[in-house]
Amino acid sequence: xxxxxxxxxxxxxxxxxxxxxxxxxxxxxxxxxxxxxxxxxxxxxxxxxxxxxxxxxxxxxxxxxxxxxxxxxxxxxxxxxxxxxxxxxxxxxxxxxxxxxxxxxxxxxxxxx
Amino acid sequence: xxxxxxxxxxxxxxxxxxxxxxxxxxxxxxxxxxxxxxxxxxxxxxxxxxxxxxxxxxxxxxxxxxxxxxxxxxxxxxxxxxxxxxxxxxxxxxxxxxxxxxxxxxxxxxxxxxxxxxxxxxxxxxxxxxxxxxxxxxxxxxxxxxxxxxxxxxxxxxxxxxxxxxxxxxxxxxxxxxxxxxxxxxxxxxxxxxxxxxxxxxxxxxxxxxxxxxxxxxxxxxxxxxxxxxxxxxxxxxxxxxxxxxxxxxxxxxxxxxxxxxxxxxxxxxxxxxxxxxxxxxxxxxxxxxxxxxxxxxxxxxxxxxxxxxxxxxxxxxxxxxxxxxxxxxxxxxxxxxxxxxxxxxxxxxxxxxxxxxxxxxxxxxxxxxxxxxxxxxxxxxxxxxxxxxxxxxxxxxxxxxxxxxxxxxxxxxxxxxxxxxxxxxxxxxxxxxxxxxxxxxxxxxxxxxxxxxxxxxxxxxxxxxxxxxxxxxxxxxxxxxxxxxxxxxxxxxxxxxxxxxxxxxxxxxxxxxxxxxxxxxxxxxxxxxxxxxxxxxxxxxxxxxxxxxxxxxxxxxxxxxxxxxxxxxxxxxxxxx
Numbered sequence: 064x065x066x067x068x069x070x071x072x073x074x075x076x077x078x079x080x081x082x083x084x085x086x087x088x089x090x091x092x093x094x095x096x097x098x099x100x101x102x103x104x105x106x107x108x109x110x111x112x113x114x115x116x117x118x119x120x121x122x123x124x125x126x127x128x129x130x131x132x133x134x135x136x137x138x139x140x141x142x143x144x145x146x147x148x149x150x151x152x153x154x155x156x157x158x159x160x161x162x163x164x165x166x167x168x169x170x171x172x173x174x175x176x
Numbered sequence: 177x178x179x180x181x182x183x184x185x186x187x188x189x190x191x192x193x194x195x196x197x198x199x200x201x202x203x204x205x206x207x208x209x210x211x212x213x214x215x216x217x218x219x220x221x222x223x224x225x226x227x228x229x230x231x232x233x234x235x236x237x238x239x240x241x242x243x244x245x246x247x248x249x250x251x252x253x254x255x256x257x258x259x260x261x262x263x264x265x266x267x268x269x270x271x272x273x274x275x276x277x278x279x280x281x282x283x284x285x286x287x288x289x290x291x292x293x294x295x296x297x298x299x300x301x302x303x304x305x306x307x308x309x310x311x312x313x314x315x316x317x318x319x320x321x322x323x324x325x326x327x328x329x330x331x332x333x334x335x336x337x338x339x340x341x342x343x344x345x346x347x348x349x350x351x352x353x354x355x356x357x358x359x360x361x362x363x364x365x366x367x368x369x370x371x372x373x374x375x376x377x378x379x380x381x382x383x384x385x386x387x388x389x390x391x392x393x394x395x396x397x398x399x400x401x402x403x404x405x406x407x408x409x410x411x412x413x414x415x416x417x418x419x420x421x422x423x424x425x426x427x428x429x430x431x432x433x434x435x436x437x438x439x440x441x442x443x444x445x446x447x448x449x450x451x452x453x454x455x456x457x458x459x460x461x462x463x464x465x466x467x468x469x470x471x472x473x474x475x476x477x478x479x480x481x482x483x484x485x486x487x488x489x490x491x492x493x494x495x496x497x498x499x500x501x502x503x504x505x506x507x508x509x510x511x512x513x514x515x516x517x518x519x520x521x522x523x524x525x526x527x528x529x530x531x532x533x534x535x536x537x538x539x540x541x542x543x544x545x546x547x548x549x550x551x552x553x554x555x556x557x558x559x560x561x562x563x564x565x566x567x568x569x570x571x572x573x574x575x576x577x578x579x580x581x582x583x584x585x586x587x588x589x590x591x592x593x594x595x596x597x598x599x600x601x602x603x604x605x606x607x608x609x610x611x612x613x614x615x616x617x618x619x620x621x622x623x624x625x626x627x628x629x630x631x632x633x634x635x636x637x638x639x640x641x642x643x644x645x646x647x648x649x650x651x652x653x654x655x656x657x658x659x660x661x662x663x664x665x666x667x668x669x670x671x672x673x674x675x676x677x678x679x680x681x682x683x684x685x686x687x688x689x690x691x692x693x694x695x696x697x698x699x700x701x702x703x704x705x706x707x708x709x710x711x712x713x714x715x716x717x718x719x720x721x722x723x724x725x726x727x728x729x730x731x732x733x734x735x736x737x738x739x740x741x742x743x744x745x746x747x748x749x750x751x752x753x754x
């Protein structure tokens with residue numbers, strides 16, 4: 064699993080790659096949390112690119128939910144982009160598709176955030 | 177019968193008595209019958225019967241009419257004289273005869289007048305006893321030579337044969353009972369001894385048990401206390417036979433039961449001791465040693481109830497007798513405390529548990545095998561594996577004993593700690609595949625470390641790949657197993673990463689079944705119910721996935737330790753017959 068988090072003009076761009084399970088979701092959260100937690104977070108909005116995720120379990124969803132809650136708390140936004148087939152499956156099972164703002168591509172997600 | 181009838185009539189009675197006697201195999205009632213019939217047939221006032229006790233050279237009688245059991249040496253008194261010589265004595269006036277002893281009359285107040293005493297001779301001529309009749313009733317009040325002596329002799333002959341048969345019968349019965357008892361005892365005992373040795377990476381276990389002709393009370397057991405603790409018991413019950421075997425069997429289940437709640441060996445001994453005393457089997461007690469082996473930390477904690485100390489042989493050849501204080505045998509006194517000690521183990525160490533059957537094995541000249549020989553054998557074999565140590569020790573003790581019969585059970589356990597700590601210690605991931613005609617299965621074992629989740633997923637995906645599920649279904653099934661495994665790590669093992677998780681995955685014609693076994697905290701089924709879907713909190717979501725993906729989810733927490741989770745998913749419908 065690889066996680067890449069880049070801050071660009073108060074928008075955090077997160078790219079996840081590989082398998083996200085109990086052994087890796089902790090480091091995903093650590094990589095994101097430093098930008099979105101606290102009273103004055105560095106990032107106001109967050110876009111997560113899920114196109115390269117080959118596997119995600121409930122701990123991955125829990126991490127995304129946490130991210131969403133943290134940004135929302137600070138009046139920010141979180142958008143998910145380009146869900147891979149395994150991610151779509153687990154989102155359906157978890158019934159979280161309606162909760163998140165989901166965009167077909169990173170570009171559309173970034174537009175107007 | 178009144179008075180003396182014709183001789184032929186008496187002979188008829190005699191034949192009848194003979195038949196009755198021959199059909200009576202119970203010695204006590206036979207003797208009673210002989211006395212009763214003799215008194216009647218002889219028209220006497222009283223009869224007494226004495227049997228020869230060959231061992232003590234005495235005559236004895238349980239039932240002399242009107243008296244208690246009597247014993248006196250052969251040769252003494254009239255009966256003693258008859259038993260010694262085989263002669264017939266017929267005394268018309270007892271008080272005028274110097275051989276008569278009036279002491280008995282004085283004690284009982286009876287007045288002996290006439291006596292007729294004949295030996296009980298078998299057909300081989302062996303005298304097995306004497307019978308005497310007193311105070312002839314009716315005509316002349318005297319026992320006649322031609323009639324009374326002849327009849328009593330005939331009667332005595334029949335009685336002797338009947339008595340010999342009854343004694344023989346009694347001995348056969350006693351022997352059969354003893355053999356049956358021994359067989360039962362052996363069966364009970366052996367059925368309670370462990371049929372398999374524990375399997376634990378990093379350790380070798382060996383045991384030996386050979387019952388003596390007359391079963392002693394040796395026993396041993398391996399108790400899986402937890403995933404990385406094994407309780408090892410070696411002991412000796414005081415009694416023999418069926419009661420001892422049953423006592424032992426019950427006690428062994430006591431140990432297993434108490435070990436579920438108590439983890440300190442000294443407390444386990446104290447509890448089982450109180451249970452045994454309360455059950456109060458008179459005269460039954462047991463010496464034993466209990467070793468708790470922590471396979472992870474490589475340490476033993478041990479306690480003893482008056483048993484011989486286990487021997488610890490270090491890899492460098494140093495030997496230690498593992499002695500603890502305060503050990504009295506179990507089952508004697510309530511509320512006792514037991515000592516306890518603990519020692520670390522190193523790779524290459526070996527521990528021997530044994531009973532006195534090994535220590536006191538004797539050779540032809542009565543010499544005992546002894547500590548020194550055992551210790552020397554273990555030191556010599558310190559670098560060998562457990563199986564080789566066992567073989568060497570056995571050869572040494574059997575060579576020592578030679579042809580001397582084994583007088584006690586020979587029992588011992590050997591535990592050997594492997595040198596390689598790393599590989600022996602850690603649970604390593606492994607998988608085994610089986611393919612039957614109607615089903616296919618795979619067993620996987622992994623440490624409870626999230627790092628291995630990916631490996632579990634790969635195995636599951638590979639296994640279900642050929643079963644006809646769609647790609648989406650496959651992903652969901654893999655996800656469900658992953659979630660179940662994550663739950664085991666999080667809740668069953670509370671995040672400990674060095675525990676063990678076993679999987680069995682099977683597919684038959686209809687179902688795909690996952691069995692996931694852990695040995696940690698028992699799953700609280702109430703807590704792991706699927707969450708309410710509107711609640712988007714993290715956690716609990718995994719359990720929801722299980723129920724969503726699988727057709728059935730079943731938790732079994734009745735196994736003593738840990739949980740067995742069974743997940744079942746129907747196989748995809750095949751278009752058969754088209």
